[in-house]
Amino acid sequence: MTHSTTTTTAATDPAAATPMLSVRDLEVRYGGLPVVHGVDLEVHAGEILGLIGESGSGKSTVGRAMLGLLPAGGRVSRGRIHVGTPDGPTDLVSASTRERRGQLGRTLGLIPQGANASLNPVMTCLQHFRVVLRNRGIRDRAQIRERATSSLLRAGIHDPERVLELYAHEMSGGMAQRVVVGLAIVTNPSVLIADEPTSALDVTVQRKLLDNLTRMVHEEGTACLLISHDLGLMAHYCQRLLVLYHGVVVESGPAAEVLHRPVHPFTARLVASVPGARSRAAHAYRAPGAGADQVCPNQAWCAQPDHATCGERRLPLREVGSRHHARTSPQEDR
Template sequence: MSQPEFDTYATSPRTLTVEDLQVSVGDHLVAVNGVSFQIRRGEAVGLVGESGSGKTLTCRAVLGLLPETGEVDAGTITLGEGATAVDLTGAARPTWDRVRGARIGAVFQDPGSYLNPSISVGRQLVEQLRVRGGLGRTEARERAVELFGEVGLHDPAGVFHHYPHQLSGGMLQRVLIAIAVACDPELLIADEATTALDAVIQAEILELIARLRRDHELSLLLVTHDLAVVAETCDRILVMYGGEIVESGPTEQVLTDPRHPYTRALLSVATIGDWSRRTLEVIPGQPPAAGAQMPGCRFAPRCRYAAQACLGGQVPLTEIGTGRSARCVRLDELVTDASPIPDRIEASA
């Protein structure tokens, strides 16, 4: 891992500020509860956790693309700061038309699902450049070919005329990235953008995103379940479980010295730096369903360290150092160095 020090971005302008976000789905079932974080200019933040932890709903809220049954019940979402700040909380359609695609770009897991199969990929990029970027037809066409070249597509002028079904998954993802960054957005949201790709193409896409960050001071919110991807890509990490952030901090610190039992559990089933391991490990039990009412720590039913104190009410997110926090009532009791984790810490009376 070679991320910059945490303080590198401490004085940079805020690109995104999310405060006490609460999102409900269905019959007012709270699926995201009290989520707060910031992303600064040029910074890459990884959002990790099992399926159902609230990662994608958080990103969809930021993009204003919640499902029909989803709703932001509380909290604020702010893009930028100072004179350029835009409150996206409950924003109307005209605001989203000015922001989405222009100041915020997005790349998703299945790029083919987000491209019109009946229109060439070049025309789709030209449309983005004309509608969001304000370019004329000729200028937009020339810029589209340039962008296809910048994202690593061979024969960009030829690809311009291709339809989505004529391109591979990796090429489609590059097309979607070109569309996402066409108008020089401040923030790129990549939601499982490399999950469906093979290892070689995944590495190329991640390198492309890293280059775009360097060249354009682009902020990145990377949603993934792959800790190895986060280790190579992100400066900070947010670990989500049951709709809450349970641990956050500089990526290297969190991955080498995890403080929350759930983060440790995720690392125990990961293969970061240990590709020779063949034993499949799993986290016992299942994550809580959206809206499930629980008396204390939401991870307690699956936690090897669970004690009676864990059931005593909502557990706050506690600062544990510069830029680090975790949500656990037994932080001071658990092992914090590199020594082996004990098999079990007996529950207190």
């Protein structure tokens, strides 16, 4: 972890303002089974909050729940999701599907995971932009072309005029991914959920795209929830991180703090799994009793490596540093 955290610009003191996106006690179930347990999060204008966690920990589910875009069988079973809209804060949980869809592309933007699959194979790139912009009442052809072109440039496509005429099958995976990013940002959403937006791209293109995304977030005051398992990128682009484990937030705080001084054993393990990770993370996880292969089913809540000492406790998130929280019991403090 050699990258420094990007300095906050537009969000000089995010804590002081009303968050653009505020989630309280979010529970999501698939077919009746809870997979996200009481997640709280806040994202302010001009801020990038990073959501990290291993595969299957519920990152995409949290992101999609926000937009009412859960797959069939998935539903928000508890909690509230407030977004700042031009008409004031709206609760997306109690909103009708129609109201929620209305916010999509106006207030809310999603860069879905596996972006390539979200392009319609019988539509050109330009036609995709037309649909998105028409939903916002923009019908003028020249204006649509102009906005699409500038959005593709921001997404890192050098020759947008050519790409606008292409179908998905004529694009490489990386190009399709950039097109989907362009579609998500063309409406300048005030809340943007970016789910692994750069996973199909090579490192240079990743950086460029995230640099552009960061500029947009700062210039437009977007609140961005960035989901990625690439901790190097997250350290560089996010102000704060939230660590999800089995659908439970086990740690949150300033990105540099969380990655260099992880407190919850799972965060430590995640950081230690990054090749070349320094920090005390690796030691933290190999602390006495913390055998990496002993997995307690209640581990997310109790932070105990061994179920024998767990006692099914549900530890609250405790303050372990400045704006840094983790599920630990007092004796596990640093």
